[in-house]
Amino acid sequence: MIEPSTESRSGARGRFLDRHPDLFCCPGCGGRLATGEASVLCQACGHRFPITAEIPQLFWPNEWDPTKDDVTERMKSFYEANPFPNYDDFDSAGTLLDKARRGLFAKLLDDQIPFGARVIECGCGTGQLTNFLSIANRTVIGVDLCMSSLRMALDFKQQNGLERAHFYQMNLFRPSFKPESFDLVISNGVLHHTSDPFLGFQSIARLVRPGGFILVGLYHRYGRLATDLRRALFRLSHDRFLFLDRHASDQNVSREKRRSWFMDQYKNPHESKHTVGEVVTWLYRTGFEFVNSVPKTMPLSPIDESERLFKPQRLGSGLERLAVNLGMIVTGHREGGFFIVIARKPAAKT
DSSP states (O other), X not given: OOOOOXXXXXXXXXXXXXXXXXXXXXXXXXXXXXXXXXXXXETXXXXXXXXXXXXXXXXXXXXXXXXXXXXXXXXXXXXHHSOSSOOTTOSSHHHXXXXXXXXXXXXXXXXXXXXXXEEEEETOTTOHHHHHHHTTTOEEEEEEXXXXXXXXXXXXXXXXXXXXXXXXXXXXXXXXXXXXOEEEEEEESOGGGSSOHHHHHHHHHTTEEEEXXXXXXXXXXXXXXXXXXXXXXXXXXXXXXXXXXXXXXXXXXXXXXXHHHHHHHHSOSOOXXXXXXHHHHHHHHHTOEEEEEESOSSTTOOOOTTOOTTSOOOOOOHHHHHHHHHHHHHHGGXXXXXXXXXXXXXXXXX
């Protein structure tokens, strides 16, 4: 179970960074940050980060070997032009709350992350999950590469008075937060759009406090096969046959929302695919403990309303996981061929 950090009750007024300076650090040198009227200053290296439309731009570029392929700018350009997901269906926090809780996984998250928890969503996009989780008196920080997405997130926050949601531009490979600062780190549908998913996992895993949790959602190697087939058909037919994807052809949502889904799923410039077994090796290499997954690692073990997401579950054997993987070929197409793993960082030894 998530045990929330002791959170300041000093009120929501004033900038979050000003109230919690010990939570932040310079993504370049690790120094202390302080805010001014129009920028954030690193007091160690002197670098100034602009504040644009009330969003601190704490982005620091990767400093990798030039031979390493870096897709960061490609992905940034793509999502600046195609923010995802779209807010067209939500006109208020009440609407967002109602629609999000109709989804079983979002409802379970909301019910089981305690009030007062400190949560960060790395790669928040337009901030729908960040805003949703903040409604229940949690401090939730959403970070993303793309200012167009963050502006949409901030607009919705401000229109609905969601004072415990906070948004920053950040490169997840160069975090602007100190290690071990969060009860829960979420990265849902992001790492597979990076140059190095495991390196990205290592980077954000450092933000989890001892005893805290990390939740990652990734494209499934087998569950994504149906999407790959549709992508090929769309490419060959010049984007005809949209009825093959229920989200892209759903007339009950706006045209812009349908386009947002289609672009994200079928026109994305970079994606990788993974399995639970691969992510389990990530956990072992970073000192985390497997807790749970969606779908489960055992066949014929559906998630229902009684599921305790943060209660340790048995990790299925290699044969059981193979059966689940093969099943994803049939069922994975429903939500883009996606799976989620939840893991825990062991508590500090006393």
